[in-house]
Amino acid sequence: MENKLFQTLNEAQRHLDAGFAHLPAHPVPALDEAASTILQQVATRLRDNYPYAHPLYAGQMLKPPHPIARAAYALAMSVNPNNHALDGGRASSAMEVEAVAALAKMFDWPQHLGHLSSGGTFANLEALWAAGQLRPGKAIAASDQAHYTHSRISSVLGLSFVTVPSDTDGRMDLTALEHLLATQAIGTVVVTLGTTAIGSVDPLDQILTLQKKHNFRIHVDAAYGGYFTLAGNLSRETRAAFDAIPHADSLVIDPHKHGLQPYGCGCILFRDPTIGRLYKHDSPYTYFSSKDLHLGEISLECSRAGASAVALWATQQLLPYTHGGAFAQGLESGHTAALNLYELLVKSPHFFTPSTPPQLDIVFWTPSAATPEASSVFAQAIFDESAQNDLHLALAQLPTHFFSPDKWKDREINDEKSTVTCLRSVLMKPEHLLWLDHIWQRLDAAAVQVTTVNTSTEPA
Numbered sequence: 001m002e003n004k005l006f007q008t009l010n011e012a013q014r015h016l017d018a019g020f021a022h023l024p025a026h027p028v029p030a031l032d033e034a035a036s037t038i039l040q041q042v043a044t045r046l047r048d049n050y051p052y053a054h055p056l057y058a059g060q061m062l063k064p065p066h067p068i069a070r071a072a073y074a075l076a077m078s079v080n081p082n083n084h085a086l087d088g089g090r091a092s093s094a095m096e097v098e099a100v101a102a103l104a105k106m107f108d109w110p111q112h113l114g115h116l117s118s119g120g121t122f123a124n125l126e127a128l129w130a131a132g133q134l135r136p137g138k139a140i141a142a143s144d145q146a147h148y149t150h151s152r153i154s155s156v157l158g159l160s161f162v163t164v165p166s167d168t169d170g171r172m173d174l175t176a177l178e179h180l181l182a183t184q185a186i187g188t189v190v191v192t193l194g195t196t197a198i199g200s201v202d203p204l205d206q207i208l209t210l211q212k213k214h215n216f217r218i219h220v221d222a223a224y225g226g227y228f229t230l231a232g233n234l235s236r237e238t239r240a241a242f243d244a245i246p247h248a249d250s251l252v253i254d255p256h257k258h259g260l261q262p263y264g265c266g267c268i269l270f271r272d273p274t275i276g277r278l279y280k281h282d283s284p285y286t287y288f289s290s291k292d293l294h295l296g297e298i299s300l301e302c303s304r305a306g307a308s309a310v311a312l313w314a315t316q317q318l319l320p321y322t323h324g325g326a327f328a329q330g331l332e333s334g335h336t337a338a339l340n341l342y343e344l345l346v347k348s349p350h351f352f353t354p355s356t357p358p359q360l361d362i363v364f365w366t367p368s369a370a371t372p373e374a375s376s377v378f379a380q381a382i383f384d385e386s387a388q389n390d391l392h393l394a395l396a397q398l399p400t401h402f403f404s405p406d407k408w409k410d411r412e413i414n415d416e417k418s419t420v421t422c423l424r425s426v427l428m429k430p431e432h433l434l435w436l437d438h439i440w441q442r443l444d445a446a447a448v449q450v451t452t453v454n455t456s457t458e459p460a
């Protein structure tokens with residue numbers, strides 16, 4: 001597979017080089033013996049990783065870039081364009097504009113202003129920066145399951161930040177939100193479609209109803225979940241939230257999460273193109289070659305990898321964002337794999353599961369035990385035991401209220417803030433569905449192993 005990738009890349013590289021063949025030859029430094037030795041060392045060092053690209057890696061949010069993204073990125077590296085200004089990357093800037101338009105079209109936005117960024121954090125920073133200017137003196141509100149970056153960004157920007165409690169499914173609690181809107185000056189509500197911990201989806205459709213009564217901006221953080229708008233198998237509630245996206249004011253999506261891209265590829269979209277006025281500046285030196293839009297004029301980041309735009313553009317040509325297409329089917333597989341794993345967990349005597357099935361492709365559960373403390377100890381042990389057998393899961397510290405209170409027979413306090421260590425699996429590779437039996441066998445075996453070892457001695 002790798003061979004084919006390098007062969008295809010070689011052919012494309014020759015074609016690219018031919019475009020500059022009229023220039024006098026100028027030899028570039030060749031890779032010599034020393035370089036080859038160093039690369040071997042690099043390869044040795046890189047073995048110190050989990051096997052992220054393998055389907056038995058089913059832990060954190062890590063999805064390998066598509067081979068076409070790798071090839072296009074590598075090809076662009078020989079040019080190394082900078083999408084800050086057209087002088088630094090004409091072709092890649094044009095490809096960025098097209099790639100971003102494809103994202104906006106996926107969300108049915110008739111018009112937009114947007115660009116790629118180094119990731120979701122910076123894209124969210126731009127959204128909240130704009131929010132702060134458009135609603136001066138008013139707070140940002142996000143749920144306690146929103147990415148922690150929102151409170152940190154708010155502090156960087158000097159904006160006040162309010163946390164909205166989530167319900168037992170990890171979605172923004174509407175009653176709590178309505179109370180906040182009635183009692184505090186909230187300028188912008190951050191609605192997360194696909195939370196980072198459990199993939200829960202805030203009810204955007206119902207938050208829009210509240211917007212009619214209380215005037216606030218809506219920023220959608222769909223860094224993780226955005227692409228699921230293409231999936232045809234979401235629950236009715238989840239679908240309703242995604243279908244409301246055209247009414248949001250701004251949105252963040254990370255092509256480097258679910259869009260098959262290498263890291264360094266986030267995206268911010270504003271529904272109102274006149275937001276561009278906020279970015280106004282007078283750089284004396286950056287722009288002289290053209291009257292066309294320079295992406296640097298609508299971005300807080302200056303130098304940005306043009307190669308990211310090239311890789312994303314190429315991937316979109318191969319796997320367009322169409323309902324029912326191959327890319328959409330990949331997301332549907334992940335959701336099905338998550339539902340199937342959830343069903344297996346529900347039936348198993350070894351585990352406690354939350355009462356509602358996963359909304360996207362992230363599953364969490366905890367080993368059954370008498371107390372949350374004992375469940376936590378077993379979770380760590382099963383995590384370690386699975387890893388011994390090459391199944392890599394993740395651990396997450398989650399509120400006990402995500403599980404029904406009757407799960408633990410010896411649970412004393414009903415503290416809203418109490419947490420339990422959970423096992424967590426992000427089934428974001430399309431192949432995870434095919435591998436689910438293997439994953440389950442290893443997980444089940446680890447649970448049997450851990451619980452039989454521990455039945456004589458209850459964990460402390």
Ligand SMILES: *Cc1c(COP(=O)(O)O)cnc(C)c1O
Pocket residue numbers: 118119120121122124147149192194195196221222223224254266
């Ligand atoms: C990953 C993520 C972020 C942060 O994005 P980075 O690309 O890691 O900077 C923000 N919000 C959500 C919901 C995320 O899942």
